[in-house]
Amino acid sequence: MSAAEVGDDVLDRDPTMRALEARTAHLLGTADALWVPSGTMGNLIAMALHLQRGDRFLAPRGAHVLTHELGSAAWLAGGMPEALPWDAGPGRPPADTVRAHTGAGTRFDALRTTLLCLENTHNGAGGVVIPPHEHAQLAAAARDGGLRVHLDGARIWNAAIALGVPPAALTVGVDTVQACLSKGLGAPVGSVVAGSTEFIAEARRTRKMLGGGVRQGGVLAAAGIVALDRIDELAEDHDKATRLAEGLAELGWDVTPPQTNIVLVTVPDVRLALARLEDSGVLAVPMEGRLRFVTHRNVSKSDVEEVLHRLGRS
Numbered sequence: 001m002s003a004a005e006v007g008d009d010v011l012d013r014d015p016t017m018r019a020l021e022a023r024t025a026h027l028l029g030t031a032d033a034l035w036v037p038s039g040t041m042g043n044l045i046a047m048a049l050h051l052q053r054g055d056r057f058l059a060p061r062g063a064h065v066l067t068h069e070l071g072s073a074a075w076l077a078g079g080m081p082e083a084l085p086w087d088a089g090p091g092r093p094p095a096d097t098v099r100a101h102t103g104a105g106t107r108f109d110a111l112r113t114t115l116l117c118l119e120n121t122h123n124g125a126g127g128v129v130i131p132p133h134e135h136a137q138l139a140a141a142a143r144d145g146g147l148r149v150h151l152d153g154a155r156i157w158n159a160a161i162a163l164g165v166p167p168a169a170l171t172v173g174v175d176t177v178q179a180c181l182s183k184g185l186g187a188p189v190g191s192v193v194a195g196s197t198e199f200i201a202e203a204r205r206t207r208k209m210l211g212g213g214v215r216q217g218g219v220l221a222a223a224g225i226v227a228l229d230r231i232d233e234l235a236e237d238h239d240k241a242t243r244l245a246e247g248l249a250e251l252g253w254d255v256t257p258p259q260t261n262i263v264l265v266t267v268p269d270v271r272l273a274l275a276r277l278e279d280s281g282v283l284a285v286p287m288e289g290r291l292r293f294v295t296h297r298n299v300s301k302s303d304v305e306e307v308l309h310r311l312g313r314s
């Protein structure tokens with residue numbers, strides 16, 4: 001970061017920012033990409049550009065844009081949210097459900113549905129992976145109905161590693177995608193929002209409007225480039241989550257087997273369980289009535305064993 005070549009990204013771009021954006025666009029299979037300070041801002045920029053005020057957008061129940069972005073899709077982007085049920089499995093609405101929500105008619109008083117917002121992996125469902133064929137069917141159903149498609153791919157790298165496919169295989173049929181360089185990849189700050197050249201030109205304006213234009217951003221982009229070098233290492237996080245889940249199950253916990261690096265555990269009383277964990281020096285967060293553990297590069301294999309050891313004793 002300290003050695004990064006920098007310019008002024010608000011004025012006439014920063015070379016390290018441009019390098020990061022070009023590399024990410026290539027990985028995601030889009031024409032261009034734009035660095036943004038957070039995933040939330042990336043999603044908001046996409047939704048603000050796709051939606052007119054009062055348009056309905058569809059997203060799987062529990063999607064980050066519905067539950068963890070403080071209503072910004074409605075408050076700032078002007079969208080009417082519609083949560084789709086998980087009839088194809090946790091975090092997964094079927095393509096038929098998307099189809100049923102499109103083409104409501106052209107009467108003057110019909111609500112307009114204009115956007116499908118997908119999420120891969122689905123965070124709230126426990127880091128659930130949507131495979132390429134299922135993703136493509138959802139995107140095709142939306143496009144057939146005249147909808148645009150945004151993919152909240154904050155965790156798309158985890159999905160790609162879990163499936164053994166390139167990230168671009170998971171963006172087929174989308175207009176825009178947001179992907180985080182923070183979290184599992186370890187950058188202290190930064191996401192990208194990606195799409196067509198025209199979209200990125202507009203996105204840059206919206207980012208500025210939201211206060212997300214930064215000047216010598218190369219310092220931050222350099223961390224993003226390091227993050228992209230670490231994608232393959234996510235497999236270790238997935239292995240640690242699997243080991244944690246197995247160990248917790250052996251201790252009698254009601255565990256949902258993880259697909260990536262998120263382990264959900266069903267407990268009778270979440271608050272009590274969190275307090276008990278904290279007494280043992282183990283941190284977790286509540287997630288939709290369950291406990292959520294996350295493994296990442298700063299939690300080692302021996303840390304996982306230590307967690308299991310402490311919980312076995314308590």
Ligand SMILES: *Cc1c(COP(=O)(O)O)cnc(C)c1O
Nearest residue numbers: 038039040041064119123152154
């Ligand atoms: C973390 C996350 C975001 C938001 O990213 P921030 O950088 O925390 O704003 C969006 N969507 C999903 C699925 C996430 O997991």
